Amino acid sequence: MHSIKMSFCALLVTCLPCAGFAQGQMNALFEALKIGPLIEVMRDEGLGYGDDLAADLFPGRGLDGWRKSVSAIYDLDRMDQIVTSTMSEVLADTDLDPLLTFFNSDLGQEIVLLELNARIAFLDNAVEEAAKAQMQSMAEAEDPRFDLIETFTLENDLIETNVVGAMNANYAFYLGLASDPAAGFDLSEEDMLTDVWSQEPDIRQSTIEWVYSYLTMAYQPLSDAELTQYLDLTLTEEGRDLTRALFEGFDDMFVGISQALGVAASQFMAGQDL
Template sequence: MSRRLSVALALGLSATAALAFPATAEPVDDLLEALRLESVLEIMREEGLVYADELEAELFPAAGGENWRDSVERLYALPAMMESFRASFAAEMPESSIAPALAYFESEEGQRIIGLEISARIAQMDESIEAASRETLETMQEQGDPRLDLLEAFSEANDLVEANVVGSLNANYAFYTGLVDGGAFAFDLTEDQILADVWQQEPEIRSDTRDWLFSYLALAYQPLSDEEVQSYIDFSETEAGQDLNRALFAGFDTMLVGISRGLGLAAARFMGGQDI
C-alpha cells in the first residue's frame, strides 16, 4: 500500500464532484467543510487510482482489465470514503474542541494556510515538481536554513512522521491480509509472518515519509512568514489542535485500512494462488 496515501494532513486537490454532508448538518460537518475534506478525498482517490494501475502492472500484468478497474472504482467511491472518514472523525473529535478549531480554520489565516497546502499538493502531483522540491529541501539542509527548525516544530506538534508511518504500516498490513484471505498465494502465511514482512518495510517507509513530508511542508509554507508558521504551530499545540490532529488521523486510518484490505482481496482474485 502506498505510503503517500496516508499523509493525512497534506491537503489536496479541489474536488470535482460534490460530496453530500448529512441533510441536517452538525458542527463537525462545518469543520470538515472548513478543512475542505472533499479536496483531501479527491486527491487521495486520484492517487489511489494511479496506485491501483501500478499494482496491476506489478502483481498481475494485463490480467485485471475492466474487472480490476471496476473493483478499484468501487473502493475509491467518494461517498463511501466520506462516510468512512466522517464516522471515525466524529467519534474521535471532542465536541468542545470543534468550535475553536472551526474558528481558526474559518479565519483569514486558516483559510490562507489551507489554500497554500492545496496548491502545494496539486504541484506535488507532478513528479518533476516533487523531485525539485526534494532538491530544494536538500539545499535547505545543506545550508542550515532556519526555516527547517520551524518545520520540525510543526511536524512534532502534529506527530506527522510517526503517525504517518504507523498509518502506512496499518494500510500495508491490511492489504497483505486481504491478499492472504483472498487466496493470492499457494501457501499459508501466519499472522506473525505477515507482521514480520510488513515491519521490514518500516525503515524505508519512515525515510520516504520524512523526505516527502518536509519537502512538501517547505513548498507549502514558503510564502508564510516565520511568525505565521509559528502561529500555526501555536494552534496545533492547543487542546483543540491536538484533538483535531488525532481525529484526522483516526478518520484517515480507518478509511485507508478498509480500502487497503479491499484492494488486497480484489487483487487476490487475479493472482490466483501464486507461488511467490
Template sequence: MGHGSFLRLSVLAAMLAASALTPVAGARAEGVVPPASQSAPADARAAILHLSEVMQMGGVVEVMRAEGMDYGTLLRDEMFPGKGGSEWAATVALTYDPARMRAEFEDKLVAELLASPETVQVGLAFFGDARGQKILSLELEARRALMDDAAEAAAKAAVADMEAEGSPRLDALRRFAAANDLVEMNVMGALNANLAFYKGLSAGGAFGSAMTEEDMLADVWGQEADVRAETEEWLWSYLSLAYQPLSDEELQAYHDFSETPEGQKLNAAVFAAFDVSFVRISEDLGRAAARAMQGEDI
C-alpha cells in the first residue's frame, strides 16, 4: 500500500456530501437578511452551520475518523513495522480528532458560502426533507460498509457485473460523477494530500537533504495515473452501493441540480472545506511517521 492509498481513506469522504442537490420549489433566498444589515454575517454563518448539521457532517467526520484509525495501522505496518506502539495509535487518534476536523470543515465552509446565501437556502430546503435525509443516510451506510474488505470486494464485483451487462444505472452513475467532477476533484485533492504527506516526512527528517520540494512534486505527479485508477475503482463501487436503493427518478433529479449554479457552488465549497483537513492530517501524519521511522518519540 503506497502513499496514494491515503486518498481512498480520506479525500473521497468529500463525496458523501459533495455530489449535488435536488431542486426544491420555493427554495430561493428571498428571506435572507440583506448584506447591509449588521446581523447578516451572524445570520449567514448560523445558516451555514445549520446546513452542516442537516447534511449529517457529524456522521461523515466519524466515518472519516474510523477510516483514519485503520489507515494509521496500515501506515505503521508499511513504514515502520514493530515501532510506534500505543504512542503511534494515540498520535493518529489525535490527528483525526473529530472536533478539530468538524471545526476545520465548518470554518472553511462558512468562508466559501458566506456570500452565497441562495446556495445555503437551497441546500437546507433539500437536505432537510425526507428525500434528502434518505440520500445522506444511504451515503453514510455505504461508506461504513466499504470499510469491510469483503463488502468492498462484493461491491467491486457488482460493478463488474453491471459493466458486463451494459447496465443503464452504471451509465447514469458515470454521468452523475461527471456532472459533479468527482473524479477530477478527488484526484487533485489526493495529490495535494500526498504532497502534504511528503512535506511532513521531510519536515520530520525522513529524507535529510536528499529530496527537494521539486523532487516531491515530481514524485507526486508520477503517482497521478495510479491515484486516478484507484479513485475510479472506489468511486463506482461507492456510488453503485450508496444509490442502489434510489429510483431512477430520484437519481436523475439529484443529477439535474448538480448542473445548476447552486449545485456547482455547493459541490466546490464542500470539497474545499474537506481539503483543509485532508492536507493538515496528511502533513501531520507524515511528520509523525518520520519521527517513528527514526525511532524518536512521536
C-alpha cells in the first residue's frame, strides 16, 4: 500500500507542471485570439439586442429595470469563463503549437484585429448595410475575391454552425420565457420546437448575408495569398479543432444568455420588478 501511495504522489507531482504548461499555452492562445475584447463587443451587441427584444415584447413600458437586468445577464466575467472553459475542454488534446505560431505571427495578429474591428464596425447598422451591398455587388460581378470568401465559408461550415447555434439560442429563450406561467407564454415544448424550426429559412438567409458581408469587409485588406494561407491553417487538424472549440464555446455562452433573457422577459411581462 505504501509503495502505491508513493507512486501516485510522484505521478501527481510530475504531472502538475505539465498541466500548468498546457494551461499557460491555452491562455496564450486566448490572448492571441483576443477572446476578451471579442466578448466585450458581443456584450455591446447584446445590450442592443435587449432593446430590440423590449420593443417587440413590451413596447411602451419603462425600460430602466429591463436594461439593468440585461446588463447583468451580459456579465463579462461569466461570459469569458464559459467560453474559455468550453474551449479548454475541446482543445485539451490538441497540439496548440501550430495555432500559437500562426496567431502570434504578424499575419495572424493582423487577421485577428481585422475580424475584431469589423465586428466593432458592424455595431453601426449603416456600416453593416454598406458591407452587405458591397458583398452583393462582388457576388453579382463574380469577383474572384468573393469566390475565395465563399470557399473559406463553405470549407469551415460557417453557415450551418451559425444557423444551428442561433436556433439553439432561440429555443433556450423560449424555455426561459415559459418559466413563469404568469407571463402568459403557454406554448408546449413541441410547439416551441415547431416555432423555432419555422424560423430556420429566415435565420439561414440572414446568416448567409451576415457571414459573407462580414468576412468580405474584414478580409478586404488581405491579399489572396494571405487569405489562402489562413484558409489552409483552418483546414488542418488543429485549425478544425479550433473552429469547433470557438463554436462550442460561444454556443454555450449564448444558450445560457438566451435562456436568462427569456426568464427575465417572462418576469417583466408578468409585471414583476427586475
